[in-house]
Amino acid sequence: MNLKWLAACFLACLMVVPAGAAELDNDTLMYAGENESTINPLLNNHQELPTIIFSGLMKYDAHGRPVPDLAESMSVEGTTYTFRLRPGVLWHDGRPFTVEDVLYTYEALTKDKTLTSSVTSNYEDIASVTAPDEHTVVFTLSRPNAAMPDNFTIGILPKHLFAGRDINTAPANYAPVGTGRYRFVSWDAAGGYIVLERNENYYGKVPNIRRVIYKTVAVESTKALMLQSGEADVAWLNARYADRFRGREGFRNVDFQTANYRSCSMDFRSDFWQRNADSIAVLNYALDKPAIVKSVLAGHGSPAYSPIQKNRFGGNPAADMYPYDMKKFAAEMEKLGWKKGDDGIYERNGEKFSFTIQVRDYEEERVDIANVVSHQLRQAGVDMKIALVTRFDWTAGYDGFLAGFAAEFDPDAVFKDFVTGASDNTMHYSNAEVDRLLREGRGTLDQDKRRSIYGAFEVEYAKHPGHLFVAYLDGNYVTVEGLRGLDVSRVLGHHAAGVMWNIEDWTLERQPGV
Numbered sequence: 090m091n092l093k094w095l096a097a098c099f100l101a102c103l104m105v106v107p108a109g110a111a112e113l114d115n116d117t118l119m120y121a122g123e124n125e126s127t128i129n130p131l132l133n134n135h136q137e138l139p140t141i142i143f144s145g146l147m148k149y150d151a152h153g154r155p156v157p158d159l160a161e162s163m164s165v166e167g168t169t170y171t172f173r174l175r176p177g178v179l180w181h182d183g184r185p186f187t188v189e190d191v192l193y194t195y196e197a198l199t200k201d202k203t204l205t206s207s208v209t210s211n212y213e214d215i216a217s218v219t220a221p222d223e224h225t226v227v228f229t230l231s232r233p234n235a236a237m238p239d240n241f242t243i244g245i246l247p248k249h250l251f252a253g254r255d256i257n258t259a260p261a262n263y264a265p266v267g268t269g270r271y272r273f274v275s276w277d278a279a280g281g282y283i284v285l286e287r288n289e290n291y292y293g294k295v296p297n298i299r300r301v302i303y304k305t306v307a308v309e310s311t312k313a314l315m316l317q318s319g320e321a322d323v324a325w326l327n328a329r330y331a332d333r334f335r336g337r338e339g340f341r342n343v344d345f346q347t348a349n350y351r352s353c354s355m356d357f358r359s360d361f362w363q364r365n366a367d368s369i370a371v372l373n374y375a376l377d378k379p380a381i382v383k384s385v386l387a388g389h390g391s392p393a394y395s396p397i398q399k400n401r402f403g404g405n406p407a408a409d410m411y412p413y414d415m416k417k418f419a420a421e422m423e424k425l426g427w428k429k430g431d432d433g434i435y436e437r438n439g440e441k442f443s444f445t446i447q448v449r450d451y452e453e454e455r456v457d458i459a460n461v462v463s464h465q466l467r468q469a470g471v472d473m474k475i476a477l478v479t480r481f482d483w484t485a486g487y488d489g490f491l492a493g494f495a496a497e498f499d500p501d502a503v504f505k506d507f508v509t510g511a512s513d514n515t516m517h518y519s520n521a522e523v524d525r526l527l528r529e530g531r532g533t534l535d536q537d538k539r540r541s542i543y544g545a546f547e548v549e550y551a552k553h554p555g556h557l558f559v560a561y562l563d564g565n566y567v568t569v570e571g572l573r574g575l576d577v578s579r580v581l582g583h584h585a586a587g588v589m590w591n592i593e594d595w596t597l598e599r600q601p602g603v
Contacts, residue, residue, distance in 0.1 A: 115597050116299035118572070121312040121324035123584060124305050125283065127262040128273070130244030131197060131206050137589050138283070138303060142181075143244025143267035146172050146191065146226075149590065151578040153401075153498050155238040159186070159245060159268065160226075163238070168230040170237060176224065179290050180247050181272035188220040193248035195228075197256055205257050207513035210505040211240045214531075233532050235539060236501035244269075270296050270593055281305045296593040297574075307451045316340070316567055322597065323568040323575075325585045327454035328389035331565035339600065341572070344389070345564030345588065347495065347581040348399040351458050352556040353446050353473070354492035357517040361444050361488050368425055368442070372557050373411030374418035375469035376462065382560050385457045389565055393558035395547045396507070399580060402500040402540050408547035418469055435470045443472035444488035450477040455491045458559055483515065492556065495582040500543045501531050507555070518555035564588070571598040 122137060130139040148158035157163055160172040178186035197204055198212045216231040230237065245268070250261040265273045270293070271285040285301040304321060306312050313330040315321035326334075334340040355362050355369055362369070378392035394411070397403030427435040427442060435442040448459045456477070463473045481490055496502035504527045505513040507520075526546040533539050564585035566575065574595035581587040 115571075115599055118298045118301045118595070118597055119304065119315075119320060119322045120301055121304045121306050121315050121321035124307045125303075128265040128283075129246070129256070129259075129262045131194070131204065131208070131246065131256065132262070136584075137586055138285075139244050139265075139267075140269070140587075141271045141301075141589055141592060142265050142269045142273060142285070143246075144178075144269045145242040145244050147238060147241040149242060149498065149579070149587075151576060151591070153579055155242055155498075158242075159191075160241075163241070168233055170228040170230075170241070172226045172228075172241075174224050174226065175292055178268050178292050180249075180268055181266045181288060182247075184247065184249060186245075186268050187248075188223050188226055190245050190248045191226050192218055192220055193252060194243075194246045197246070197251075198243070201256065203255065203257065208240075208243070208505060210508065210512040211236070211501075233534055234501075235534050236499040236504075236531055239499040239501070268292075271301060278305075294593045297596050298592070301592075309451070309453045313567075316569075322572050323566060323588075325564060325566050325588070328385075328387040328563065328565050329454075331389070331567055332387050334567045339570050341568050341570055343566045343568060343575045343577065345566065345577050345579075345581045345585060346399070347562055347564040347585050348397075348497035349493060349495045349564070349581065349583050349585055350393045350396065350398070350558060350561045351455065352393065352492050352494075352558045353459075353462065353489055354516050354556050355444075355489040356487065357519070357555065359444070359486065359488040361440075364440070365437070365442070366553075368422075368427070369554050369557060370411070370552060371418060371421045371425065372466065372471065374414050374421065375471065376465055376557070376559065377413045378559060379413075381458060381461050381465075385454065385461055386560060386562060389563040390560045393561050394551060395558070396494065396503050396550070396556065397496045397500045397543060397547065399561055400496050400498075400500045400543075402543045403496075403547060405544035405547040407544070408551040410548075410551055415469060422470075429470050433470055434472050441472060442470070443474065445474040445476050446489040446491055447476045447478045447481060447485070447487045448491040449481065450479060454562075455493070459491045462557075462559060489516070493583050495586075497580045497582040497587065500539075501527070503527065504531055507550070516555055520549070520553050522549050523553075569597075569599070571600060572596075573598075 128138050130143045144159045146160045147155040150156050159175055161175045162173045164171045180186055195218045199215050214230045214232055214234045215228055217229045219227050247266050250266055251259050270288055270291050272288045274284040274286050276283045283303040287296045287299050309327050312324040313326055316324055335342050382390045394409040395403055422435055427437045430436045448455050459475050463475055466473045476487055505511045507518055508524050508527050509519040526542055530539055530542040564581045576591045579590055
């Protein structure tokens with residue numbers, strides 16, 4: 090048994106069951122989730138909790154397609170989207186949901202320059218939002234945008250709790266009030282858990298499970314120990330930990346397809362990449378990605394070559410242009426002017442091919458991936474150093490980080506990541522042709538044409554990448570035997586998020602004595 094596992098055992102032993110949950114019944118689900126710092130769909134819309142506490146005008150169905158939610162209907166005429174709002178919806182605090190809440194939320198997304206959100210680039214085409222009556226909202230776009238129905242899935246905020254406050258720090262971020270399937274009850278930051286109760290006034294199907302106790306857990310091995318000790322009923326685990334439960338009595342493995350990839354994301358603010366960005370793509374030849382999938386992911390994944398590879402508009406085989414080939418790597422490095430020094434590390438213009446990426450120390454799977462990538466690159470003559478950090482530091486001068494991203498729904502999800510100056514382009518990637526293609530893809534409504542455009546984007550990005558793609562992960566969930574209803578129809582996202590998309594259909598039947 091390794092030291093990490095022993096440490097996790099010790100941590101698990103220190104955990105206490107929340108008050109009122111010492112004798113758990115079939116109405117209480119213990120969920121080993123992720124760390125949370127705020128619960129606000131505008132600030133952390135990719136996480137699990139906002140999607141079950143808040144509702145959007147639209148929501149995603151089992152196939153990842155947007156369908157009406159807080160809206161009874163959506164009609165489109167040119168660049169005008171008209172929503173008819175669902176009547177009788179209540180906020181969790183009993184206040185009525187109104188058109189003013191929708192206007193406030195989209196005003197924040199389109200006009201609030203202080204909003205620290207990664208998604209504002211998704212809403213830059215909205216020219217105006219109006220309410221001709223108390224049941225209708227009309228969005229007028231400045232240009233066609235094929236992804237707008239997807240963007241309307243973002244959760245609506247209650248105006249009465251946010252108006253006149255800084256959205257980034259408002260108290261409602263830590264005691265959220267939504268219109269969704271579950272309502273917030275309490276947050277014990279010291280104890281590491283958030284308690285939710287089902288919304289008995291929900292306008293849709295009220296969940297079967299009454300209470301969700303969401304454990305905020307960072308360490309992957311701790312989640313496995315929580316399942317083993319009865320502290321959790323469900324958790325997303327890395328592939329190795331998930332495999333420890335396969336075939337074990339009392340547990341079930343539920344494996345999902347995801348769009349969740351891992352890569353070395355290069356920071357183009359760094360002096361090294363400003364001088365050597367032309368040499369990122371060639372690194373692919375030096376990576377044995379199938380071996381990484383087999384070893385680190387225990388075979389539960391696939392080699393990665395594109396940020397939209399698992400998207401219904403992605404997976405262009407022409408973008409998979411870098412086979413593992415050490416001879417090709419050496420030849421291409423020579424073309425780029427790199428020569429090996431006496432220490433076996435390539436040099437160019439008096440500079441070593443040496444860079445540093447940061448990896449969060451508690452994410453074992455990412456640390457393992459980084460270590461294998463570093464080892465393989467070292468054998469090829471490239472020095473990739475690893476800096477283990479508790480949280481990512483964007484000002485420390487590192488050359489990149491071990492990243493995880495996903496574009497599980499519309500491929501326009503990568504617009505905010507890769508278009509020059511976009512809201513989530515934290516690594517300052519810039520490529521004029523990528524900008525053109527992503528803008529064209531966003532503005533093209535014909536599905537076949539969009540597929541062609543995004544295929545061209547994949548090829549262009551592969552030629553001039555900002556990421557060294559490594560692998561796509563499967564979503565390896567483990568549950569107690571009595572938890573039923575998890576539906577694998579939908580492709581999951583970053584951190585395998587989205588598993589609770591149909592939580593209203595879940596049921597839990599505990600074994601006697603549990």
